[in-house]
Amino acid sequence: MHVDAPREALIESLDHDGRGVARVDGKTVFIEGALPGERVEFVSYRVKPKFELADVTRIVAPSAQRVAPPCVLFGECGGCSMQHLEPSAQLAAKQRVLENALWHLARVKADVLYPVISGAPWGYRFRARLSVRQVPSKGGVRIGFHQRRSSHIVDMRSCPVLPTHVSVLLPALRDLVTALSVADRLPQIEVAVGEGLTVLVFRHLEPLTAADKDHLRAFAESHGVQVWLQPFGPDSASRLHPVKAPGLAYTLPEFGVSMAFRPTDFTQVNMGINRLLMRRAMLLLDPRPGERIADLFCGLGNFSLPIARLGATVVGVEGSDALVRRAAENAAANGLAERSEFHAANLFEATEDSLAALGRLDKLLIDPPREGAIAVVKALGADSPRRVVYVSCNPATLARDAAVLVHEKGYRLKGAGIANMFPQTSHVESIALFERD
Structure with missing residues (x-):
């Protein structure tokens, strides 16, 4: 109001x-x-x-x-906030957000600003969580993102940031959900796109009828997608149709690895930018045979496997037991088990002793969630790695952690730059290199 x-x-x-x-x-x-x-x-x-x-x-x-926003829902839909700004200007604005955060929050300036990592401005979003709500007064089922500053759902009939083959499914998805007996008890549909494969995970709060499952199977057949069901938490998700089918995976061709993942696992939204970010990270980290490198907040091994492929031994640490298992399985499937080890630990409670328990480390890569890695950087001792590559999805927490690394731990911010992981939004992904003598 x-x-x-x-x-x-x-x-x-x-x-x-x-x-x-x-x-x-x-x-x-x-x-x-x-x-x-x-x-x-x-x-x-x-x-x-x-x-x-x-x-x-x-x-x-x-x-x-x-510029004129190409989406008719821009301004109403909360999914995008910058469609009205020319794409190259979006990049410049995000770079300034990073620089301002580092200076105003940490009193730190990078020696070098890296070239922006950018890619396709549309059709990039390979992961999405679509909310579902039955609103009889508004014409029935709505499927889409939340409205700006609201818990209401935008009635999306297309979406230019989704891959085209997913965007065109939205009207058919609306018809499908309308036909289900649990249309009012189905709060979300998770979309996960891998190499040549699209999975839709239907979260349902009540059991499906046999007729519901028939509708879902027919949809999977006619649209060439996999349909999964999730009755409870993410780990409860299982494939409905087809019963026997390949699993999701994405590749990092430059490093010769393929990463298998479940549709409810965390993976990067933008696969093209992830590949470019991986190239930048490996150039900065420079893994070499004989080195021992920690990958903290390693997830399912996104950075770990390229590190191992380049000849170093990688020690991956992640808070989720399921992702630790997935990382180890991915390492084995790519022939990298002998140069990798993975451990489950709560890195938000990291201490100098818990980091020392990982053994000798020559270098460190940190890729935390939005909360950052304050416990980790505070726990770095006198014998901590000389080089730290920090991948961030939140400039504010990166700046906070940079202040500790530079002003308390004796590191220098050698370089920093953004990766445009979420075009048309204000989200700033970045990568920074810290070194000390």
Whole structure:
């Protein structure tokens, strides 16, 4: 709900959520839909003593970098926040978010800014969680992402960030769910795309009838996808149809490895960017025969296997027992079991002793979730690895951890740069190299 009449402002920059930033009457105003250099009219929907949150109501003087969003749902759907900004300008804005976080939060500047890792701006999203809701007053079943600033579901009939073959399934999925007896007890459909294979995981809160399963099997046959069912948590997911079929996998051709995964496992959303990010990470880490390298928050072995393929021994650590098993299986399937070992441990509770228990380490790669790796960096002792490659999905926690590495542990930030893992969004993925003498 908006709380004031329209006012006018000049936009100075973008914040980490892709909102325009303006100074009005001594306060910072974050204006959704506004771009740097624009003069806009806005109305605030939240007013605090030191800042306001607002929406654009009119573009008075548009930026030369403003483009027409190709998706008719842009502005309503919460899946994208930057479709109105020219793609190369999105990259520049994200690079500034990274630089600003490092400087303002950590008082750290990189010696070198790496070239941006970028790829296709559309059709990149190989992983997606589609929410499902039955809304009789709105025409029945809705399938899509959440609306911006809302728990309501956008009625998506197509989506340009999904692969085309998935996007075109959305109307048929809506018809399928409508025909099920549990249409009002089916909260989400997980989409996972691998090499030549697409899996749809239907989360259902009540048992399916025989007729429901027949509908799902027919959908799988007619659209060439695998259908899985998930009655409880992620580990309960199992294939419904076809009963016997290949599993999901993605490849890293440059390193000659194939990574098998379950549709509910965590994997990178953007496979093309993941390959390019892997190349950058291996160049910075420079694994060599005879070295022993830790891969912390290793998941199913995304970085571990290339490290081992380049000749080093890798020690992978991950909090999930299931992912640790998957990483070990992937190493064995790729002939890398002898140069890899994997352990389950809670790295958010890492200590100097728990890191020392991993044995001698020549180098370290860290790829944490959004919470970052503060316990890990604080636990690095005097004999910790000289080189640390840090892959981050949150500039704020990267900056926080960089402050510890640089100001307390004696590392230097040799370089940093972004990888555009989520085009059309404000999400900033980055990679940084820390070294010490």
